Amino acid sequence: MKKILYTLLLAAFIIGCATTNTKNDIANTAGNDSDTVRIANDSLEFEILIIEPGFNNWLVTQQPRGYYEQPYLENRNLMRVIEYNNRVLESSRFDPNIYLQQINYERGVDYGYEVNYLLHNWFNFFERRYKQKLR
Template sequence: MNGKVVGFFIAALAVVCTYCSSGNLNNVDSAKAVNDTIRIANDSLEYEVVIFDSGFNSWLQRAAPRGFYSQSYLEARNQVWVQQWNIKANTQGSSNLFLTQIEYNPRINYGYEVNYLLFNYLTYFQLQNNVNLGTFQPRRFQ
């Protein structure tokens, strides 16, 4: 592993993307939910996402199923929302919801699963906290 760790923390949330080598997360071996913790990883651990947030796991069960949105759709939303998140994180006097930046590089192919989880967490976060991270309005999946 190169040891390059990208992450952000909000209250009881931690999303960590670990970049170990070039490539993407195509062969996901497991998605485990334990005590509202979701871990997505593959054998080579090129990228990993871990989310700790009370209520997110049950919310995710009601979200759009995997494959409903294309990876390019998820990446487009993530890029805009992460950019707005980082602006709020860098603004003095901004809400204490945005404590640190999210390092999300649109030139890296994180794969479908990482983008799916990030998209759904950012949707959940906006709906739960009644905030808007850009021109794309988050919506509940029915």
Template sequence: MLSYFVILVSIVILASCGSNQAKYPNDTEPTAVAGDTIRIANDSLEYEIIIIEPGFNAWLATQPPRGYFTPAIMDASNDRKVLEYNLRVNAPLNYDPSLYVFRIDYDRDVDYGDEVTFLLFNYFRFFEQRYNQRL
């Protein structure tokens, strides 16, 4: 009698394991951690900046607030650094291609709004500090 009970309990335990369930609900892959991705969109002008960089959000919280740097300073810095960054993207033999992956589509004559300008300015500061690069 005891052996029947042990066999029955074993079958119930094995059947309840649910080993055939999907690893992710609805068969979707896990997404990036919300704290590692920042997306700012200027919907009225149809511009957006997406920063996917581990540690950027925490670093940004320790930096001077919006308004500390004037828009003219941030625009001038962004103009110069975007140009240099894109030159490095186009020269993968001279610069680490794992750092300079995508071109930044930036036009100095377009007003992207304060939020996009602020984040791009601070991303370049973060990038220079984290990867010991000088743009």
């Protein structure tokens, strides 16, 4: 698999297990009892898993898809990914139970609207839930 493999696996408390899906779009993998979201695209060879209790319920209260333009989402995500990854590397300053692993998000790669939309909203959720500022 190429270097571009994305895994976003964050959870304070995991309340469900992800099941295997091979779709090239978003899927809620475990129904209403779990907040596991999987986004995969085999042609770009990346995958994002969001395992966060309460994320799906929170997501439906946010701005709908299409509200933000993709370039806006890409710029916001890039800034936040850089800050988030710095915090992962500085485990003595930041809680390693919150900042579990780095996010491989590269400038210039078109991940599509759905990936950028969900990542943007996950960062919003993360900031509110854990009282963190990634700006």
